[in-house]
Amino acid sequence: MLSQERAPLFEALVRHIAGNPAQLHVPGHGQGRVLPEDFRRLGKGGLFALDLTELPGLDDLHNPVGPLARAQELAAALYGADRSFFLVNGSTVGIGALLLAAVGQGEVILPRNAHSSFLGGLVLSGADPVFVYPETIPGFGLDCGVAPAAIEQALVKHPAAAAVFALHPNYYGVAGDLAGQARSARRAGKPLLVDEAHGAHLRFHPDLPADAMSEGAAASVQSTHKLGGSLTQTSLLHLKGGLVDAGAVAAALRLLETTSPSYILLASLDLARQQLALKGRELLERALELARGLRRRLARIRGLRLLGPEDLPQGNYSLDPTKLVISVRGLGLTGFQVRDLLAHRYRVYVEMADACHVVAFVTIGTAERDCRMLGDALADLAVREKGLPGSPLPELPGTCKKLMKPREAWFSSTRRVALAEAAGRICAETVAVYPPGIPAVYPGEEITPEIVNYLTTIRELKLPCQGPSDSTLKTLKVVIE
Ligand SMILES: Cc1ncc(COP(=O)(O)O)c(C=O)c1O
Numbered sequence: 444m445l446s447q448e449r450a451p452l453f454e455a456l457v458r459h460i461a462g463n464p465a466q467l468h469v470p471g472h473g474q475g476r477v478l479p480e481d482f483r484r485l486g487k488g489g490l491f492a493l494d495l496t497e498l499p500g501l502d503d504l505h506n507p508v509g510p511l512a513r514a515q516e517l518a519a520a521l522y523g524a525d526r527s528f529f530l531v532n533g534s535t536v537g538i539g540a541l542l543l544a545a546v547g548q549g550e551v552i553l554p555r556n557a558h559s560s561f562l563g564g565l566v567l568s569g570a571d572p573v574f575v576y577p578e579t580i581p582g583f584g585l586d587c588g589v590a591p592a593a594i595e596q597a598l599v600k601h602p603a604a605a606a607v608f609a610l611h612p613n614y615y616g617v618a619g620d621l622a623g624q625a626r627s628a629r630r631a632g633k634p635l636l637v638d639e640a641h642g643a644h645l646r647f648h649p650d651l652p653a654d655a656m657s658e659g660a661a662a663s664v665q666s667t668h669k670l671g672g673s674l675t676q677t678s679l680l681h682l683k684g685g686l687v688d689a690g691a692v693a694a695a696l697r698l699l700e701t702t703s704p705s706y707i708l709l710a711s712l713d714l715a716r717q718q719l720a721l722k723g724r725e726l727l728e729r730a731l732e733l734a735r736g737l738r739r740r741l742a743r744i745r746g747l748r749l750l751g752p753e754d755l756p757q758g759n760y761s762l763d764p765t766k767l768v769i770s771v772r773g774l775g776l777t778g779f780q781v782r783d784l785l786a787h788r789y790r791v792y793v794e795m796a797d798a799c800h801v802v803a804f805v806t807i808g809t810a811e812r813d814c815r816m817l818g819d820a821l822a823d824l825a826v827r828e829k830g831l832p833g834s835p836l837p838e839l840p841g842t843c844k845k846l847m848k849p850r851e852a853w854f855s856s857t858r859r860v861a862l863a864e865a866a867g868r869i870c871a872e873t874v875a876v877y878p879p880g881i882p883a884v885y886p887g888e889e890i891t892p893e894i895v896n897y898l899t900t901i902r903e904l905k906l907p908c909q910g911p912s913d914s915t916l917k918t919l920k921v922v923i924e
Pocket residue numbers: 532533534535536558560610613614638640641666676678
């Protein structure tokens with residue numbers, strides 16, 4: 444009988460160290476004994492003693508038969524999956540494993556606002572992305588979801604596509620019609636794979652958008668570390684319904700993931716699952732209450748506008764109310780400026796910013812004081828700061844033209860050209876303002892004049908980017924044709 448009261452992996456670790464074993468194995472710090480004193484003080488509670496490896500009784504992530512297998516079974520039962528995998532390299536590795544296992548070198552329908560973590564999986568697998576475009580939210584310029592009709596059209600044009608990937612919800616907490624997307628994919632006999640990096644908590648409260656396993660997905664990858672309460676780098680990959688071969692996923696994970704997974708990370712997943720099972724509803728009720736209070740307070744501050752359900756276009760769209768998307772356009776400042784002022788002047792750190800917004804997450808770990816400090820800071824900032832309305836707002840280029848698969852471009856002979864002279868060439872790298880990490884251009888796509896303009900603005904505004912080998916963005920790597 445599965446009991447959500449148990450945490451088999453964590454219990455096995457505690458049993459192991461309680462036996463005070465002699466340690467003649469890695470890791471070499473010997474339960475923290477040889478770590479620098481300052482660092483050791485941080486681990487006073489015995490954390491370092493749990494940094495163990497695949498010892499007898501502690502199981503093996505790549506061939507689990509003991510406590511790890513039971514811990515994964517509990518996760519599967521909790522999330523309504525047939526099988527769940529613990530991951531120690533974030534959702535990035537889960538997305539890569541799904542691309543390798545369920546797509547291979549074939550086509551995959553992919554939302555254009557997919558996170559840059561897809562690039563690794565696309566290059567390694569040789570998958571060919573067929574981009575579909577999400578609807579946008581008028582007045583906010585944010586993406587919401589891809590309409591099921593757009594998925595159907597893409598599947599008619601690309602009947603050989605191996606799978607459909609969805610993003611649910613996106614970084615801003617906007618959820619689309621996932622059930623509709625799952626139906627469209629199922630009708631065509633294709634698995635719906637879901638990047639649910641921002642959805643580990645959804646299943647535990649009815650006021651949140653429904654989770655991927657409930658909406659008919661064949662697979663989903665969740666960053667438990669983001670919103671589920673486990674340590675950074677830990678994620679879950681769930682499978683349901685047999686359209687994705689579990690053996691192929693396990694093989695892909697063996698290929699991509701370390702052979703030395705951290706048991707501290709793995710045990711934190713086990714414990715996060717246990718906590719969500721036993722107290723998830725209660726913890727989320729509290730987080731939602733805090734988020735509602737903060738939303739009410741921020742809505743009264745002149746110059747701020749909060750994204751709400753009333754702003755969403757027609758269709759089955761919904762919002763995760765624990766994410767506060769705050770438009771700061773009315774202050775005449777960019778989101779980046781507000782984020783930096785919050786951090787440096789008020790010691791308030793939000794999850795992310797873009798040109799027009801700052802985004803605050805209220806999680807199960809957020810305290811009332813955090814919300815109060817953000818409210819106080821924004822109220823003060825709104826009075827003190829007089830920005831210039833109409834500051835430059837770079838828009839992501841609207842469409843793209845793929846001339847090669849990402850893998851082909853990645854492995855082509857390349858050279859560097861000045862950004863100003865890059866138009867018309869095939870890009871050999873990716874550039875994404877981070878966060879939110881949506882690539883403006885993928886390897887294999889034509890660099891259009893629109894992209895050159897966008898990247899020039901990004902460079903002038905000194906926005907943080909991931910992907911380009913020349914971080915100054917003076918040059919871009921292009922394919923030698
Ligand atoms: C939408 C989305 N997908 C995937 C990822 C990658 O997740 P992880 O950091 O767990 O590897 C992120 C990370 O921010 C994300 O925002």
